[in-house]
Amino acid sequence: MTDLLSLDGVTAHYGLFQALHGITLSARAGETIALVGANGAGKTTLMRTICGDLPAGGRIFLHGKDITGIPAHRLNAMGIAMVPEGRKLFPSLTVDENTQIGGYTKRPGAWSREAVYDLFPELIKRRANKALDLSGGEQQMVAIGRALMSNPDLLLMDEISLGLAPIVVNQIYEAVDKIRAAGTTIVLVEQDIGRGLSVATHVYCLLEGRVSLEGKPADLSQKALTDAYFGV
């Protein structure tokens, strides 16, 4: 069986600076991959290359099909959705409209606006509010709901707990569990390593643009992880 996502020697540059040095990674359908690493290790860059936002070297496959170089706006219809770092909602659009925009490509599947509001019931009373007026937690929920609306095979989530109160983070991760249970393959970047390990089926630790450690969370010792994280 082919992997849902596989990366083969992926590189990326910001001008002259090389941010990724040959990342090789794969995810089978239904898996949850956690990317961990220090600031500047290349986690967000890797996410941006996968969703087509940043040009990449090497090769990226989705369902065994080479998708390297396909622009972001076409990858959504092919099954990749992204929850970008910092939420990035459309501020002048309402909550309803933000989720509707997420379903622009009309990919068929189980997710609909109703399903999103079932997942995040607290958004119901905010439906008609502009995204600009939401709290950070609500914005994060809308951002996740917006990404789900395209019924993605692969959901990329970048720093979804950043800057949120612990109780809100718990709520969001309960939703992540439900999304996993529905069978969606997830790649997530998480600053909170404990949180990342708790949901992941597979962990990749990045260090200066390279994979410094990978494995199942249960197989990784605290020491090995710390060393890989800080590059000792």
Next chain:
Amino acid sequence: MDIFYASVNGVLLGGLYALYGLGLALTFGIMRTINLAHGDMIVFGSFMSLVVTRVLGLPALASLVVLIPAMFLLGRLFQERVMNRSLGEGIMPSIILTFGLSVVIQNALLLTFSADRQTLSAGQLQTMSLPLTEDFAIGVLPLMTLCVVIVLLIALNWFFRHTMLGRAFRATSDDPEVVALMGIDPRRTYGLAMGLAFAIIAITGVFMGLRTNFAPFDGPARLIFAFEVIIIGGMGSIQGVLIGGVILGVAQTMGNLVNPAFFQLSGHVATLLVLAIRPSGLFPETIERD
């Protein structure tokens, strides 16, 4: 009583000005670029209507059947083939490109049609009027222009709120990079938005040509009025153009009442006052973006 008549005329004039501003508000609101050739495109629309009416023997208003789709295509081509090439490099490329286009249109019109002033004809429509009092009547055509603007604004409002494409336009205005993650190609959106703006410009051109005579170099003056409308109404605010147009129109007719030489001047002064007091206009719509 003079003040009342002048106000009514100002409001009616405001309808035409709102039309001038509408296409510009659309491009600024969605693409955050300014089209310095906007006024010249309006005049171009008037000339094209003239050609269509002469060649096909249609009345001026009927020429819109041909003009609207043709201008839509032209706008889309212009955005996709020319303007999209310099996206993301700040505001200067769009200013230079449309500035160049402005000069090209003016002189191409001059070389093709000569500097003579032209008029569009709609028969009786241009002379018909509704008497309000014994010595004051309002023209049917100005009233019609105002109604056309209002209908367009209602239609656009519905389009932006209740259709997927309309929402995509607004989302693209908020953040052209993130919309790509939703499967929306901002370049295509921009092309469609410019097409829509050009279609509205076609309507504007015909109504302007019916109201006043026109010549190849009239564009810049129309552009200034259009800008004043969107400065007063709020840059990028679609609904603001009506109030912007009316304020500009009334300011001009009031100035005219004092001294005919103050007609345009008082409009400029009103605009500068709004800029001094509320630089984002009376009804700002677009959200500041870095």
Next chain:
Amino acid sequence: MTALQTQHRIGAALALVTLAALISVPYWGSAYLQRSIVEFLYFLALAQIWNFMAGYAGMFSIGQQAWVGVGAYALIVLAQDLGLNPFWAVPLTGVIAAVFALPTSWLLFRLKGAYFAVASWVIAETIRLAVNADINWLGGGRGRSLTTMGQFERGFREDVTYLLVVGITILSLVLMVWMLRSRIGLGLMAMRDNAAGAGGVGVAVNRTRRIVYLAASGLAGVVGALIFMSALNVRPDAAFSINWVAYPIFIVIIGGIGTIEGPIIGAIVFYILREYLDDFEAWSLLAFGLIAIAMMLFAPKGIWGSIQSRWDIELFPIRRRLPARFSTPSTQET
């Protein structure tokens, strides 16, 4: 000696030879040549001034004709009404233009990009219409004549005007190079990269921009005074014509925005095109428009900018260079 120093010496030598040639023209050149050079220099000076504002300070004005016109009318008032010697009045016209420009800067500096551009134009139109409406003093649409110039013999008049035009062109160039090398220039570079960031490190952004704006307006005023000193008659339509900003924009775009050398090349190209297409102004304008569009699409840095990025040449020393060990590549991850 480094390659850059060599280039700067070549630049200085070229400048000196050109200057000597220009100053000596009244002794050997024909009246026609002299008039042609004057016309060429007006546009070069205006282009250089506009380049200074837009290319270096990021202020994209389409209202510079306001100060050309104010300068022209200031000359009329000073020489005709107040009886000053018109030649001595010239520097004063610059001061007057700058004084008029000051309040407009309060309005304009609250605006960004497109707003700034359009508002500057509205201001110019407002001034034009106000002058147009003033029939008693400034002569309304018919304008006024500079009859006081009749006190000078024609040859003398043309020679002095010529030298003044040469002087103002050189002055605007020198002033610009000097400002760009000073603290102001450093602030401008920082602002061009990041206005908010420059504000954070203590560059008084608005003060710097205002100095540039007022200097540019004053210089445009002096150019305006000189243009109409040769024309001998000032009308609002001519004095506040959009061409005083349109042609300079073309020149700068063709030559290369944000460089000192670019507008010089642009002005030469502009002048040659205009000479050849002069019989039909419409054709020449059509050509300029198309060239501007083509330049923007295919060579946005202009002729000189393209040469510069290919061969790394710089004739005028305006850049401050860091020793190599200080330069680091940007290593920013987003």
